[in-house]
Every structure is written in structure tokens, then in C-alpha cells.
Amino acid sequence: MNLELSQTEENYLKAIFSLSLSRSKSVSTNAIAEKLDTKASSVTDMVKKLSEKKLIDYKKYQGVSLTEEGKKRAVKIIRKHRLWEVFLVKHLDFNWDEVHEVAEQLEHVKSIKLTNELDRFLEFPTHDPHGDPIPDADGNIDHHIDVMLASLHKNETCVVLGVKDSSPSFLKYLDGHEIKLGSEIIVLEKEEFDNSMQIQIADRKISISQQITKNLFVKKLGK
Amino acid sequence: MNLELSQTEENYLKAIFSLSLSRSKSVSTNAIAEKLDTKASSVTDMVKKLSEKKLIDYKKYQGVSLTEEGKKRAVKIIRKHRLWEVFLVKHLDFNWDEVHEVAEQLEHVKSIKLTNELDRFLEFPTHDPHGDPIPDADGNIDHHIDVMLASLHKNETCVVLGVKDSSPSFLKYLDGHEIKLGSEIIVLEKEEFDNSMQIQIADRKISISQQITKNLFVKKLGK
DNA sequence: ACTAATTTTTAGACATATCTAAAAATTAGT
DNA sequence: ACTAATTTTTAGATATGTCTAAAAATTAGT
Ligand SMILES: [Mn+2]
Ligand SMILES: [Mn+2]
Ligand SMILES: [Mn+2]
Ligand SMILES: [Mn+2]
Secondary structure (H helix, E strand, O other), X not given: OOOOOOHHHHHHHHHHHHHHHHHOOOEOHHHHHHHOOOOXXXXXXXXXXXXXXXXXXXXXXXXXXXXXXXXXXXXXXHHHHHHHHHXXXXXXXXXXXXXXXXXXXXXXXXXXXXXXXXXXXXXXXXXXXXXXXOOOOOOOOOOOOOOEHHXXXXXXXXXXXXXXXXXXXXXXXXXXXXXXXXXXXXXXXXOOOOOOEEEEEOOEEEEEOHHHHOOEEEEEXXX | OXXXXXXXXXXXXXXXXXXXXXXXXXXXXXXXHHHOOOOHHHHHHHHHHHHHOOOEEEOOOOOEEEXXXXXXXXXXXXXXXXXXXXXXXHHOOOOOOOHHHHHHHHOOOOOHHHHHHHHHHOOOOOEOOOOOEOXXXXXXXXXXXXXXXXXXXXXXXXXXXEEOOOOHHHHHHHHHOOOOOOOEEEEEEEOOOOOOEEEEEOOEEEEEOHHHHOOEEEXXXXX
């Protein structure tokens, strides 16, 4: 039994981890297939392999969940992914919509020293460029207080903490409207009809659709 | 025909490149097998594949050599490898004997922007931690002026520019004797019998074997 | 030039990871 | 509870990269 995982195996663990956060409980074969853009039959094969390695619990037709060891491995990969994203934005002049693809590769580099030294070099960042929390060296990870902008009411004020969708197209949309992490938003109007919002951000008033408001993590501001 | 090369294919190109520098002309199947710690039969298979991709010239039983395109690819990988080594030593507190293994992984990350931004971030270094020259973005590369310490005579003085062998064991030996890039060395004696040398380095006098003197690139100092 | 040693290639096998198509199991609808 | 739709698994193929053992070609020695 090989302790070193292939990049593919690591990607499966990460996918299962992130799927169990939302849908909780056990994760279906199809959900994994969709997330990884592969076929259900391929997932079944891999799931058997990871199960033999005791990284996931799997019973035929019952879906899968990560074991403690599997969870540990997944968190380590996520830690690396997010640290590299911080590096790319802070030091290599990448925009937040360009980092994901590169971090997908960097996250598989195996060296504990590399990860921890990178963490130190970056001065132990707590969040990545998309507002996602970075696990510490022991695997502890803060979870999102998932308040979406969509849940706010007229006249409430908030600050943008993160994005749920971090696809380049969404991030470019936000860039285009100068919505960034830390931006303060006031909800001026909320349309009953399509749930779009009229908001004030800095000194601009704009209208954004529910597609947008459902993908922005925010913190409500007292008052 | 896939333009993206696998890590394995990249490693073959790099191996062939470095073998053609020393032995020049065409590189033998066995030499590649030894360099990559694999079997001759595996090399034959891969060599056919790279030949189909027009990255090497290959005729049965005649050995191989890189095409222009193959050379370009090899140099790009070497550029990445060496830039990452600089990063690890300068910013992540790695010793020069720890970087190679990690750079072997990092060199395969695909992103031209990543490479060029890293180069800028490092302020366009010309040499890696082992004294090897770093190709520029256009693939231009200085070649070693390969004067080895072994070729010097009694009373000649030189400065250490690089190491030929960059195995951890050799590098640790050098650390143990405080021999670094930039160290000035005076040849005090040269033994006829075993070619070992008595040298002066800083204010210490030490004796080093031919195994060592044959693996240190130096620049002679006028007088 | 012939034989022996060495190098290189081929043949056939195996492991990983993927796919399509068909079969089996589960779930949903009435 | 039965049937239909959906999900999941199996079976069989393909592609990559590796290996051992045997065959073929080259090179070296006399
Ligand atoms: Mn990402
Ligand atoms: Mn991210
Ligand atoms: Mn190296
Ligand atoms: Mn080096």
C-alpha cells in the first residue's frame, strides 16, 4: 500500500471533502464525477482504491465519506492550494482569477518543509485571495460563517469577505464592478420579482442579479 | 499529437540535454537509462515516442539527439528548475542540498506567467545555488567555463563558482568544510600520488581528495 | 574475418487511469 | 407493490509508462 498519493487520488480526496461540506453526509458517485469532470464508472474504480487505502468509507451504492486520515490528507492539499494562491497574488502579480489553475498544479508538490516555509514567508495568512480560510500546519481550519449577500434585507450594510464561486468569469465580473474583498455594501433595494439588488458600493449605485448575491460571502455590519 | 508533455517526457528531454552537453554528439540508450534510473527497454519505448513528436532525432541503434524544438523544451524546464532552486534558498530557508528534489517537482508546473514572474520576483538571477547558469526567457544560456579545481597547479589561486556534482552528500561535505560559492582557494600542495590537494581556504588549511577537486568549478585569479 | 561481449530492440506482461456500453441496484411515481 | 427512471457498478477497451526475458544488431578482441 503506497503512502504517497497520485495527483489524481489527491484530487478525488479534495473533491469529496468539498462536497461533504455542502451536501454533508455521504457523497454520491455522480456528484464526484461532475465535480471532477469525469465519468461515474471512473469514480467507482477510484473510490474502491481509496477505500482499500482506508482514506474513505465506501459501501456499494451507498456513496462515500472521508475517514479521519482521508480528511487530514484533503486538508493538507487545500492548505497548499490556498497558500500558493496567496503567494501568486501577493508576490507574483497574479490576479485572483488567474491563480486557481496554477494552484491546482502546485498543490501536489510534496514537501512538508516547502509548505511550512511558504506559510512563514507569507506571514501565516489566514485567508486566500477568494476569502477562503487557510488550514494551519496542524490541519485546523476555520469554517465560513456563510452569510450570503442574498440573505440581507433592504438598508442592511455588510462587508464582502469571500466568493463562493471562484470561476474566472465571476471574478472578472466582480473586477469589472470594482467589488473586492473588504468592499462595503449597502442594500438599497431588493426586488421581489427576481431577487436582484440595488446596492451602494463606495460612491456607486449598481444593480446586481441573484446569481451574484448568492455567491458573495459577507459579514453584516452592526447598525 | 499532444503539445503538452507529461512529466516523464520532460524528464527524458532534460536528461538527454544534459547528457549531450558532456558526451556531445548522440546519446546512448543505456546512458539515458542510467541517468533516469530506469531500464534500457523503457528508454527505447519513450525515445520512439519523442521521436514521433519531433523532439529528438532517433535512428535505431544510433542513439538520439535533441531537435531544435526538443532543445527549446529542455531549456525551459531547466530554467524553471533553477529559478525554483533560487527561490527555495533565498526566500524559503532551504539549504543548497535540499532544493533539488523539490525543484524536480516544481519544474513541471505549466504556466509561462508563473516562470517569468518568478524570474522578476527573484530579480533575474543569473545562476542557481549550485552555480549553474539560468537560461533567460528567450532560452539563451551561458555555458560553464569548465575549469575544475583539479586542473590547477601549486600556488595558483581561484574562487569557487559552482559544483559539478550536486548530490546532497557532496554538498554536505562542502558545508562541513565551509567551502561555498565565492570561497577563495589557494593551492598549497598537489600530491603526485593520488592528486589530492592541500589548500588554503579563508584562514584554514585542509586536504581534499581528487573526488572533490574534480567536482568544483572555479575561476583562476590573476596572480 | 570470425567469435564473443555488449548494447539495443522487441515481445509480452503488468499497473494506473480513463472511457463506452451493458447490467444491476436503488429510488421515485402512481 | 409494481413499474419506470435514475444511479451505480461491471465488463471490456484503450492509452501511458514500466518491467523481464529473449532476439537482433553492433562493437571489440584476437
Ligand atoms: Mn483555487
Ligand atoms: Mn481559492
Ligand atoms: Mn537541481
Ligand atoms: Mn541546481
